[in-house]
Every structure is written in structure tokens, then in C-alpha cells.
Amino acid sequence: MKNLRTCLTCNAKDDKKNLFRYIINDGLLMVDYFQKLQVRGIYTCKRESCIKNLTIKSVKRSLKDENLLKIDKEKILITIKNNLIKDIFSKIHIANKGGFVTATTNKIMESLKAGKVFTFFFIANDISDNSKERVLKFLRDPYQFSSFFSKSELGSIFGKSETNILGLFESAITDYIKDQVKIYSNIYTEGVVSNGNRKNN
């Protein structure tokens, strides 16, 4: 790892792409989500505790900048949340262009019957209980899914008005998406559900 940085809260070292970056702007600490701003910055782990335990004192000392007045942690957490969701959504688009996504319950059923293996699913967060039960029933093996997006959001990826479910095939971009969903789940304790222990009724 050539871009090693240190978390200001817990002192763990990691590649900077595995950490969040922050800068001071107008007296406020702001997330530099894409790590592109040409200003000195500090880093934390992508963990709620490391974000929440940042102190004004340690940031000022690290950046040798006395202009920090406030760290609005709630706002920082919302910014990170929005960026993660946007990033995940745009990567599903890219995965789809690469042929790694299948939509609609029927097509996913066909693919499963043909022996194809999905490694992650997005199930719409506004489908009816009946549809959800149907979707969950035909997925026999343990799998993981997330419900970040609505039917119309998922549909828009395919130029459709709505779809209940997307399945992602194994690929580097799918792994990236799964990593981002995991980061989201670690911080916000929601986002990913596993049916590994689900009982059919």
C-alpha cells in the first residue's frame, strides 16, 4: 500500500482509499469524499466511532490550523451517507453497462434456473409485501440484499418505469458495490440484509 494514511482518532494506518478525508472550510470540518481537494486534510477510518470521536483539538493540531470552529458530526454523517448512496447507484449503472446486472423477478428466476450465480441483490424498498415474499421465496440459497432504492430508481437503470429487483453477477464492480454497502452498514447499522437464516413459511 503506497498511499498510507493514519486515522486521526484511533491511529490505525491504511491506504487512503479505505479512509475518509476531511478538510477545513470556512471554520467547519468538511468531508472531502472524493479526496480531490488541494488543501491539507486529515483522515479517519470508515467507522462511526472514528468519525464521532474526532476532536477539534486534534484536528487543529494535525493541520496546524487554528481556524476550525466546529465539527458538525451529524452533518458529516449525512454527507457521507448521501455520497455512499450516490456512489453505489452510479456503480450499478456501470455494472449494468458491463452486463453484470439482471432485472425483474422473472428474468432473475430464468437466470437462476439456467445455473447462473448472483452475488448480490437490490430489492426495491417500496414493493408490496406479496411481491417481496415472492421474490424471497425463489431465492433458495443464502444471499445478501439491500433495499436502498425504490422501484422507479431501480427501473431507471434499465430505462424502465419500475422494477422490483436487480441481481448482480460476480465481477470487480459488484465487489466494489458490496464493499460500499458494507461500509454503509457498518456506519449506519442498516442497508444490508441476509436471508441465510430465513425460514420459509
Ligand SMILES: [Zn+2]
Ligand atoms: Zn480509526
